Amino acid sequence: xxxTNPAWRRALEGALAQHAQIPFCRFVQVATIRLDxxxxxxxxxxxxxxxxxxxxxxxxxxTEKLKQIANNPWAEACWYFTETRSQFRLLGxxxxxxxxxxxxxxxxRLRTWQERSDQARQSFTWPTPGKPLEQPEAFNKPxxxxxxxxxxLLVFTVEQVEILDLSxxxxxxxxxxxxxxxxxxxxxxx
Amino acid sequence: xxxTNPAWRRALEGALAQHAQIPFCRFVQVATIRLDxxxxxxxxxxxxxxxxxxxxxxxxxxTEKLKQIANNPWAEACWYFTETRSQFRLLGxxxxxxxxxxxxxxxxRLRTWQERSDQARQSFTWPTPGKPLEQPEAFNKPxxxxxxxxxxLLVFTVEQVEILDLSxxxxxxxxxxxxxxxxxxxxxxx
Numbered sequence: 001x002x003x004t005n006p007a008w009r010r011a012l013e014g015a016l017a018q019h020a021q022i023p024f025c026r027f028v029q030v031a032t033i034r035l036d037x038x039x040x041x042x043x044x045x046x047x048x049x050x051x052x053x054x055x056x057x058x059x060x061x062x063t064e065k066l067k068q069i070a071n072n073p074w075a076e077a078c079w080y081f082t083e084t085r086s087q088f089r090l091l092g093x094x095x096x097x098x099x100x101x102x103x104x105x106x107x108x109r110l111r112t113w114q115e116r117s118d119q120a121r122q123s124f125t126w127p128t129p130g131k132p133l134e135q136p137e138a139f140n141k142p143x144x145x146x147x148x149x150x151x152x153l154l155v156f157t158v159e160q161v162e163i164l165d166l167s168x169x170x171x172x173x174x175x176x177x178x179x180x181x182x183x184x185x186x187x188x189x190x
Numbered sequence: 191x192x193x194t195n196p197a198w199r200r201a202l203e204g205a206l207a208q209h210a211q212i213p214f215c216r217f218v219q220v221a222t223i224r225l226d227x228x229x230x231x232x233x234x235x236x237x238x239x240x241x242x243x244x245x246x247x248x249x250x251x252x253t254e255k256l257k258q259i260a261n262n263p264w265a266e267a268c269w270y271f272t273e274t275r276s277q278f279r280l281l282g283x284x285x286x287x288x289x290x291x292x293x294x295x296x297x298x299r300l301r302t303w304q305e306r307s308d309q310a311r312q313s314f315t316w317p318t319p320g321k322p323l324e325q326p327e328a329f330n331k332p333x334x335x336x337x338x339x340x341x342x343l344l345v346f347t348v349e350q351v352e353i354l355d356l357s358x359x360x361x362x363x364x365x366x367x368x369x370x371x372x373x374x375x376x377x378x379x380x
Contacts, residue, residue: 188320
């Protein structure tokens with residue numbers, strides 16, 4: 001929307017728009033570092049762009065990934081878009097937002113809660129994710145109407161991007177990096 | 191095929207079979223650790239299973255990921271299957287196979303080379319991936335008939351697996367871990 005948005009963001013918005021009819025195009029694999037230094041990788045749902053090169057995800061504060069990013073905030077998200085045959089790799093830092101005064105984030109928390117299905121809301125009442133499976137009764141809590149305390153925003157601030165376009169021969173690889181607050185672009189060998 | 195294959199492998203083979211009509215179901219995001227300790231994440235094409243809890247990928251030996259795994263072999267692959275709504279996370283070690291006497295791998299190298307399209311074979315003649323873009327002439331090398339030296343097998347030996355099934359409510363999360371050569375299974379909170 002904003003003409004000052006960096007070129008990689010416009011390209012990613014374009015790819016998402018071209019895949020708008022495919023709901024899973026918003027699922028993206030996000031790698032982080034485990035507490036023992038080994039890599040972790042899981043699928044997150046991209047919610048929407050925030051101002052300032054930031055992408056929004058949401059998370060249950062009780063999950064392992066939140067411990068990982070508290071210890072090491074670096075993450076790389078990797079998207080593969082099936083129709084355009086393009087890959088986006090975004091390297092940056094993930095931060096959990098609890099109580100905040102930033103109005104954009106206060107609104108985003110309400111909006112992402114309201115946009116969730118009842119089933120997705122219910123999951124925040126389940127027992128701690130990743131712990132040994134509890135009895136069925138533990139999954140029968142009343143549905144929360146307001147966003148519960150363990151529903152958090154995960155803000156991903158991007159610092160480096162690589163786009164690989166496999167639709168042409170030879171392929172095209174473009175790198176974007178943030179230098180002193182300005183995005184520069186470099187064409188690389190594919 | 192082999193009844194001694196671990197349960198997670200049978201589940202993954204089942205998901206792949208259910209998505210056999212979707213070519214991109216074999217694209218999987220694989221996270222590794224960069225030389226500076228930050229995570230990296232990119233899409234690889236899963237070729238096929240090898241014996242002994244091993245998955246086969248191929249790679250150009252000149253790519254950054256090979257430097258990363260020479261430094262730290264740990265990787266986590268993350269698959270999301272759209273039709274079954276299931277996620278597979280596989281943690282293990284990646285190793286590059288150069289010259290080898292293991293007959294299964296000698297055959298696998300020939301087979302994966304033969305199965306590639308001409309376009310995919312051509313890419314191994316292009317200049318070094320990820321370096322500043324070279325002139326168009328650098329992309330006009332003759333097509334190799336035999337697998338070139340920079341065409342390598344990437345063998346992924348799995349040690350830990352987590353399957354998340356989002357098709358039911360509550361979801362189902364199952365963990366598998368290798369203990370003294372035996373796979374054990376644990377049901378976890380989703």
